Amino acid sequence: xxxxxxxxxxxxxxxxxxxxxxxxxxxxxxxxxxxxxxxxxxxxxxxxxxxxxxxxxxxxxxxxxxxxxxxxxxxxxxxxxxxxxxxxxxxxxxxxxxxxxxxxxxxxxxxxxxxxxxxxxxxxxxxxxxxxxxxxxxxxxxxxxxxxxxxxxxxxxxxxxxxxxxxxxxxxxxxxxxxxxxxxxxxxxxxxxxxxxxxxxxxxxxxxxxxxxxxxxxxxxxxxxxxxxxxxxxxxxxxxxxxxxxxxxxxxxxxxxxxxxxxxxxxxxxxxxx
Amino acid sequence: xxxxxxxxxxxxxxxxxxxxxxxxxxxxxxxxxxxxxxxxxxxxxxxxxxxxxxxxxxxxxxxxxxxxxxxxxxxxxxxxxxxxxxxxxxxxxxxxxxxxxxxxxxxxxxxxxxxxxxxxxxxxxxxxxxxxxxxxxxxxxxxxxxxxxxxxxxxxxxxxxxxxxxxxxxxxxxxxxxxxxxxxxxxxxxxxxxxxxxxxxxxxxxxxxxxxxxxxxxxxxxxxxxxxxxxxxxxxxxxxxxxxxxxxxxxxxxxxxxxxxxxxxxxxxxxxxxxxxxxxxxxxxxxxxxxxxxxxxxxxxxxxxxxxxxxxx
Numbered sequence: 001x002x003x004x005x006x007x008x009x010x011x012x013x014x015x016x017x018x019x020x021x022x023x024x025x026x027x028x029x030x031x032x033x034x035x036x037x038x039x040x041x042x043x044x045x046x047x048x049x050x051x052x053x054x055x056x057x058x059x060x061x062x063x064x065x066x067x068x069x070x071x072x073x074x075x076x077x078x079x080x081x082x083x084x085x086x087x088x089x090x091x092x093x094x095x096x097x098x099x100x101x102x103x104x105x106x107x108x109x110x111x112x113x114x115x116x117x118x119x120x121x122x123x124x125x126x127x128x129x130x131x132x133x134x135x136x137x138x139x140x141x142x143x144x145x146x147x148x149x150x151x152x153x154x155x156x157x158x159x160x161x162x163x164x165x166x167x168x169x170x171x172x173x174x175x176x177x178x179x180x181x182x183x184x185x186x187x188x189x190x191x192x193x194x195x196x197x198x199x200x201x202x203x204x205x206x207x208x209x210x211x212x213x214x215x216x217x218x219x220x221x222x223x224x225x226x227x228x229x230x231x232x233x234x235x236x237x238x239x240x241x242x243x244x245x246x247x248x249x250x251x252x253x254x255x256x257x258x259x260x261x262x263x264x265x266x267x268x269x270x271x272x273x274x
Numbered sequence: 275x276x277x278x279x280x281x282x283x284x285x286x287x288x289x290x291x292x293x294x295x296x297x298x299x300x301x302x303x304x305x306x307x308x309x310x311x312x313x314x315x316x317x318x319x320x321x322x323x324x325x326x327x328x329x330x331x332x333x334x335x336x337x338x339x340x341x342x343x344x345x346x347x348x349x350x351x352x353x354x355x356x357x358x359x360x361x362x363x364x365x366x367x368x369x370x371x372x373x374x375x376x377x378x379x380x381x382x383x384x385x386x387x388x389x390x391x392x393x394x395x396x397x398x399x400x401x402x403x404x405x406x407x408x409x410x411x412x413x414x415x416x417x418x419x420x421x422x423x424x425x426x427x428x429x430x431x432x433x434x435x436x437x438x439x440x441x442x443x444x445x446x447x448x449x450x451x452x453x454x455x456x457x458x459x460x461x462x463x464x465x466x467x468x469x470x471x472x473x474x475x476x477x478x479x480x481x482x483x484x485x486x487x488x489x490x491x492x493x494x495x496x497x498x499x500x501x502x503x504x505x506x507x508x509x510x511x512x513x514x515x516x517x518x519x520x521x522x523x524x525x526x527x528x529x530x531x532x533x534x535x536x537x538x539x540x541x542x543x544x545x546x547x548x549x550x551x552x553x554x555x556x557x558x559x560x561x562x563x564x565x566x567x568x569x570x571x572x573x574x575x576x577x578x579x580x581x582x583x584x585x586x587x
Binding site: 002003005006007009010013014016017018097100101102103104105106107108109110111112113116271273274 | 287329332333334335336352353354355356358360362364365366367368369370371375378379380382383384385386387388412428438
């Protein structure tokens with residue numbers, strides 16, 4: 001436990017020093033200030049009879065609830081796609097830094113297993129990003145709540161899906177780091193997955209466009225094997241809008257992908273000579 | 275209780291190129307025994323396999339064959355590495371850490387409790403000569419010498435029973451080297467085994483009791499420094515020796531060197547040396563020194579490396 005805490009603390013120190021944490025924190029704070037001061041809420045006759053958010057007015061409480069949830073889902077989507085890309089970009093350096101010659105030897109000489117070492121670093125990295133995501137989500141949830149008195153938990157729950165998908169992307173970065181010691185290759189691989197998977201989400205259309213059964217099978221295999229980032233974004237929207245989720249398959253298949261990739265990274269790391 | 279601090283059994287490392295299939299044997303069937311509480315130096319020219327050997331000892335590199343034991347346990351088990359303190363060569367300590375944070379971090383990885391770390395950090399930073407105002411400076415601002423000192427403190431953080439030091443005085447000024455040597459001597463007195471990997475032969479000769487010279491991945495020579503450097507002759511040094519007597523003395527001497535009015539004669543036997551002393555005293559010459567001749571470790575090293583290279587040819 002002492003070693004795990006030290007590894008997490010060290011990741012935070014490195015993130016602070018690289019200004020990754022502060023960059024995210026500044027961006028999140030800017031968004032929170034924007035919500036706090038720009039979001040206009042008109043109170044009529046001492047009650048929230050009508051509320052105007054970004055120029056859209058909701059006269060009844062059900063519509064108001066829907067309007068707040070829709071606004072929150074927009075924030076969640078910005079965080080999910082743009083925030084994820086930034087988080088991957090920022091984390092690549094943190095992963096590759098561990099494998100630097102002159103640093104890794106000293107870490108490996110300590111009485112902790114390689115699995116413990118890499119998982120400690122992985123956890124620290126997830127927590128660095130999670131701290132910022134939760135800061136933004138909880139902060140904006142409080143602002144919405146105070147201004148509208150609507151305290152739906154869907155928006156809060158959505159942050160865990162974002163952190164989960166980031167953890168899966170980080171597993172890809174870890175595997176690339178173990179294989180190539182390179183932050184750049186890690187970023188390219190992860191971005192490729194983030195670009196390809198929303199395309200694969202349209203597999204029904206793609207399959208209709210393909211001639212051979214063989215190529216359709218390739219698309220199907222890729223679809224099921226790779227994480228389902230686009231489908232999870234739909235789940236996040238449903239959770240925030242309090243709508244039923246049709247299938248949890250995208251979540252568990254993405255979890256399997258992440259576990260396999262991380263497991264492979266750990267296995268290779270244990271076998272590697274430094 | 276294991277008799278040896280370090281014991282390797284047929285330790286071998288072969289690097290294979292994945293594409294060409296070519297092989298390079300970096301360490302070849304090395305069986306080495308380092309007694310507990312000893313000061314042991316590992317020497318060898320560049321590319322001899324010293325670093326690979328140390329890396330296998332610390333489980334950074336996996337042996338192709340054989341195994342490395344520290345206090346009787348295979349170092350592939352994490353727990354076996356607990357008694358080891360390590361200072362790597364060409365280290366790259368995280369520059370975002372301060373001296374204090376660095377010791378705290380590596381101490382924690384060695385399993386030290388927070389209270390013990392808080393006590394130990396200032397104690398060690400003081401011991402290695404880092405001024406208090408530098409304790410909270412980032413390592414990026416440290417000089418090479420300061421980094422070596424803080425690196426040594428890091429290796430000593432959890433009071434290890436075995437210190438593996440790779441070029442510990444690299445980049446340190448002579449005063450600092452003496453300071454580091456004094457620290458290591460005090461550890462030796464407390465029974466800590468010190469395993470030194472260094473190119474500085476004079477340093478090794480000054481500090482280590484035993485050495486192994488590694489060449490092309492194999493142990494070419496090993497033994498105590500005393501044994502390896504002891505010569506077979508006797509050296510007599512005298513001043514103001516008259517020309518006539520010099521000619522007489524030269525006749526029996528194995529070698530003669532004259533410099534700044536002083537004459538150094540090397541004799542094969544004690545008897546011959548004593549006869550020379552008698553002659554010198556009879557002629558009213560002052561004896562400057564009389565000692566058994568010794569080779570320096572550097573001479574032993576060069577002889578070993580050259581003969582190993584000759585055999586290979």
